[in-house]
Amino acid sequence: MINIFRSLGYASVAMGSLGWLSFLLIGNLLKGPNADSSLAQYFADSIIFEERREELNRTFTDVSGELFLLIAHMNIALLAAAILMALSWSALSHFLNIDAPGKAKIYFIHWTVFTGALGAILFSITWYFTQSSDAISTEGVWKLTLFGIVFYTLIYYLGVVFGTARFARSSVLFANKLPGGF
Amino acid sequence: MLVQFRNIYFFLILSLFLTSPLQSQTKGTCQPEFSLDQYSEKQDLKETKKNPVFVFFDGSLSMQGFVKDQPGQKNLYRDVVDDLQQISENVGTKTFYHRFGSSIESIRENEIARVTKPTFYVCEQSQAKCNNQETRLELAFKAANANKNGTYIIVTDLFLSNKQLVGSTLNSLTTPLKSILKNGKSIGVFGVMSSFNGTIYDIPAKAGGTIKYADAKKRPFYIIVIGDQKNINRIKKNLEEQHFIDKSEQYKFALITSSPVLQNLNQNKIITENHISTISNAANFKFEYSGNNLAVYNFDTNKKRTMQFNVKNSEIIVPGSAGVEKYKVKENLWSSKETNCRKIQASDWRKAKIQKISSWKDQGDKFSLDLFKDFSLDKLFTGYRYFYTASIYADKPGNLSEEIFKDWDLKDSEAEDFKGQNPVEFKTLNLVKIMKILNSVAADMFEPTLVANVALNFNLLKK
Numbered sequence: 001m002i003n004i005f006r007s008l009g010y011a012s013v014a015m016g017s018l019g020w021l022s023f024l025l026i027g028n029l030l031k032g033p034n035a036d037s038s039l040a041q042y043f044a045d046s047i048i049f050e051e052r053r054e055e056l057n058r059t060f061t062d063v064s065g066e067l068f069l070l071i072a073h074m075n076i077a078l079l080a081a082a083i084l085m086a087l088s089w090s091a092l093s094h095f096l097n098i099d100a101p102g103k104a105k106i107y108f109i110h111w112t113v114f115t116g117a118l119g120a121i122l123f124s125i126t127w128y129f130t131q132s133s134d135a136i137s138t139e140g141v142w143k144l145t146l147f148g149i150v151f152y153t154l155i156y157y158l159g160v161v162f163g164t165a166r167f168a169r170s171s172v173l174f175a176n177k178l179p180g181g182f
Numbered sequence: 183m184l185v186q187f188r189n190i191y192f193f194l195i196l197s198l199f200l201t202s203p204l205q206s207q208t209k210g211t212c213q214p215e216f217s218l219d220q221y222s223e224k225q226d227l228k229e230t231k232k233n234p235v236f237v238f239f240d241g242s243l244s245m246q247g248f249v250k251d252q253p254g255q256k257n258l259y260r261d262v263v264d265d266l267q268q269i270s271e272n273v274g275t276k277t278f279y280h281r282f283g284s285s286i287e288s289i290r291e292n293e294i295a296r297v298t299k300p301t302f303y304v305c306e307q308s309q310a311k312c313n314n315q316e317t318r319l320e321l322a323f324k325a326a327n328a329n330k331n332g333t334y335i336i337v338t339d340l341f342l343s344n345k346q347l348v349g350s351t352l353n354s355l356t357t358p359l360k361s362i363l364k365n366g367k368s369i370g371v372f373g374v375m376s377s378f379n380g381t382i383y384d385i386p387a388k389a390g391g392t393i394k395y396a397d398a399k400k401r402p403f404y405i406i407v408i409g410d411q412k413n414i415n416r417i418k419k420n421l422e423e424q425h426f427i428d429k430s431e432q433y434k435f436a437l438i439t440s441s442p443v444l445q446n447l448n449q450n451k452i453i454t455e456n457h458i459s460t461i462s463n464a465a466n467f468k469f470e471y472s473g474n475n476l477a478v479y480n481f482d483t484n485k486k487r488t489m490q491f492n493v494k495n496s497e498i499i500v501p502g503s504a505g506v507e508k509y510k511v512k513e514n515l516w517s518s519k520e521t522n523c524r525k526i527q528a529s530d531w532r533k534a535k536i537q538k539i540s541s542w543k544d545q546g547d548k549f550s551l552d553l554f555k556d557f558s559l560d561k562l563f564t565g566y567r568y569f570y571t572a573s574i575y576a577d578k579p580g581n582l583s584e585e586i587f588k589d590w591d592l593k594d595s596e597a598e599d600f601k602g603q604n605p606v607e608f609k610t611l612n613l614v615k616i617m618k619i620l621n622s623v624a625a626d627m628f629e630p631t632l633v634a635n636v637a638l639n640f641n642l643l644k645k
Binding site: 052062 | 485
């Protein structure tokens with residue numbers, strides 16, 4: 001049990017190394033749009049249907065206010081999914097039936113399927129949120145989807161690399177490259 | 183003293199209580215501040231008083247064939263001309279009769295009966311002095327300009343050669359017409375196919391000069407009525423009831439007018455909720471006429487709705503007129519982030535910068551405006567309230583009357599060949615050309631006319 005908690009601790013710290021960026025982003029998004037911020041500028045340039053906004057003669061604040069909140073909620077959902085999946089794998093890895101050398105590699109398939117499921121969940125979350133607003137441009141939808149999947153998969157990956165049980169590390173891509181004493 | 187204070191306090195509380203809900207109602211505005219073009223009264227048909235009627239009979243020799251019997255053929259000329267005298271007297275206070283050829287001369291009342299007799303068209307003087315050698319229609323048109331309140335009826339075979347439809351002769355024909363149309367008058371052209379037993383002169387030959395033809399048994403004559411639309415319609419109704427109940431091929435009618443728009447749909451409150459099909463099914467639907475008779479459709483919708491504003495041609499086009507070839511739609515769109523009408527402030531409305539939102543099409547028997555076709559609802563942000571206005575103008579008159587008379591038209595270049603076929607029914611020279619001239623004069627005088635103002639006031643919902 002101590003090993004499981006140790007795994008969860010390692011996973012949490014590893015995810016935290018990137019996760020703080022997500023917290024920072026979510027915090028900024030929840031604060032709402034600030035016209036001078038680079039985040040607002042990025043939204044104006046890449047995410048919002050700027051041409052449509054101009055045609056309808058609405059201000060950036062009009063359109064981006066709800067959008068910032070929406071993207072914040074999307075990031076919270078993505079972060080929660082990534083953390084939950086990483087911690088779940090980390091805990092479950094201790095219960096894998098690895099009783100002979102080399103058997104851990106068989107569980108690489110399980111890990112791949114598990115990671116694939118996470119990818120599908122992340123995609124579904126981004127798709128749901130981006131489709132529920134018509135202020136996001138097509139380009140913005142793809143950027144947010146790509147960012148959501150890549151960034152939160154990376155957080156998850158850091159979590160599982162450091163959180164997977166030592167005897168099961170061969171089931172996770174490159175996890176066996178970690179120093180033996182870790 | 184205490185009682186007085188108590189009364190004042192009670193009064194203040196009461197007035198505050200009574201005025202607060204009123205304020206909250208008037209504070210919010212469900213429409214942005216805007217102004218739309220209004221239909222001007224002067225465009226409407228004026229009530230016509232009884233005024234004099236001037237009748238002009240074409241006295242050229244070619245007309246003589248209309249008053250001679252042709253065995254086996256029905257003579258409509260005599261019947262129609264007889265009734266026309268009666269109709270003219272009903273339309274106007276006093277009727278003045280004239281004969282025109284190379285000049286205009288008045289006819290005494292006791293000589294009118296002669297119009298249906300061959301002797302009316304015969305000239306016993308020398309050819310140079312006779313008034314039956316040509317049809318100078320422009321003289322009759324010029325005369326029609328003299329009394330602006332009068333109704334003018336011209337009976338003619340409308341047989342005009344190419345040389346009469348070019349240069350200065352054309353100018354002398356079109357100038358009075360422009361003036362007539364500018365004064366708000368219209369020109370009704372009635373074509374009647376009648377029996378004919380005589381000679382048709384001045385048929386252009388290919389080699390130059392003219393030839394004549396005497397074997398025609400039928401030929402159309404025309405009654406041109408210049409005056410108010412109401413009088414023209416009255417004459418039309420009389421003629422149709424008495425002679426053309428079955429509206430057979432023997433009769434054609436076209437109305438040349440600089441205002442082919444029958445009415446403004448807002449002024450007469452013709453627009454109903456049914457003008458946009460299925461819109462009444464929308465959530466929170468309400469149709470109303472707001473200030474200035476603006477027809478407003480209020481509703482909630484999602485982005486999937488398609489809307490088409492349809493108006494039957496019979497509701498907007500003057501019957502028998504050239505119709506409308508082109509419409510113009512002036513559009514405006516406002517959006518408000520606040521959707522609750524009571525809470526919307528005037529400053530919440532922002533006017534969109536969209537050039538084209540909807541597009542119109544003529545569907546033969548009706549005008550259709552496909553609302554939000556070019557800038558679809560899909561492009562709007564959901565969760566906003568939108569206010570859309572469309573002002574529909576008739577922008578260019580049509581040319582339907584040219585089509586009406588196409589069957590009876592004979593081109594100058596084809597006249598000799600046509601005569602060579604020994605036709606029983608002889609057509610009218612340059613008829614379509616004449617109609618084109620009349621239509622182009624009407625088009626010159628035409629001013630864009632406001633047909634309808636329509637507004638949509640809707641909440642765009644996500645689902």
